[in-house]
Structure formats: structure tokens, C-alpha cells
Amino acid sequence: MSKVFFEQLGLPEPDIDLDVRSSSHGRQTAMIMIGVEEAIKKFNLSMVIAQGDTNTVLAAALASVKMLIPFSHVEAGLRSWDRRMPEEVNRIIADIVAELNFAPSYLAAVNLMHTGISLRKLRYR
Numbered sequence: 512m513s514k515v516f517f518e519q520l521g522l523p524e525p526d527i528d529l530d531v532r533s534s535s536h537g538r539q540t541a542m543i544m545i546g547v548e549e550a551i552k553k554f555n556l557s558m559v560i561a562q563g564d565t566n567t568v569l570a571a572a573l574a575s576v577k578m579l580i581p582f583s584h585v586e587a588g589l590r591s592w593d594r595r596m597p598e599e600v601n602r603i604i605a606d607i608v609a610e611l612n613f614a615p616s617y618l619a620a621v622n623l624m625h626t627g628i629s630l631r632k633l634r635y636r
């Protein structure tokens with residue numbers, strides 16, 4: 512499906528395809544973390560930026576901070592307030608470990624502050 516997506520939108524092929532398929536949350540997150548670690552080393556990254564609330568975002572957040580590379584979260588602070596949703600857990604963890612949180616709304620920024628995120632790590636607007 513992703514190949515069709517790139518073709519139809521006229522997007523360039525990605526530099527890396529982690530080739531991680533559907534699996535359990537733990538297995539999928541672990542496989543993505545391995546791929547992100549390899550990408551950080553290969554490209555000598557100075558920061559990792561991820562957008563959203565997927566297992567990929569969680570894995571990117573964990574891999575980068577464990578490798579002492581700053582992580583930035585785009586769409587930070589969004590909440591459903593339902594921790595039974597895997598995406599909610601991914602959002603919270605990504606926000607907490609991020610060096611920079613880019614909040615898409617005033618409410619998201621307030622959510623981050625209530626989570627204990629320092630204003631130094633918060634960007635809004």
C-alpha cells in the first residue's frame with residue numbers, strides 16, 4: 512500500500528524502509544526501535560523528529576533518547592484521556608521524553624503543562 516501512496520502523491524521514495532509489518536505492539540515497537548537506531552547511526556543524526564501517536568513515534572522517541580539524541584514530538588499534548596488506547600500511551604510517553612514538544616493547539620499546550628512538561632520544552636503556534 513505504501514508504494515501506491517508514494518506514487519499517487521508524487522512523493523520521493525523514502526531513504527529508509529524499516530519493512531516492519533503488523534504484529535503485536537511490543538514486537539512491532541522493538542523492530543522499529545532497531546531500525547531507528549540503525550538510521551541514527553547511519554545518518555549521524557543530531558535530532559529525531561516524529562509526528563503523531565503511532566508505535567513508530569513511540570519507538571523513535573525511545574530509541575533516540577536511549578542513544579542520547581534529542582527527540583522532538585509534533586502534535587504533542589493531544590489527549591483522549593483513555594489509556595486503554597495504545598495511541599494514548601504512545602502520546603504520553605513521547606511527550607514526556609521529548610526535548611521539544613510542538614503543540615498543535617492551546618488545549619494541547621495546557622495538557623502538556625498539566626503533565627509537568629517544562630515551558631522550556633514546549634512550542635505552541
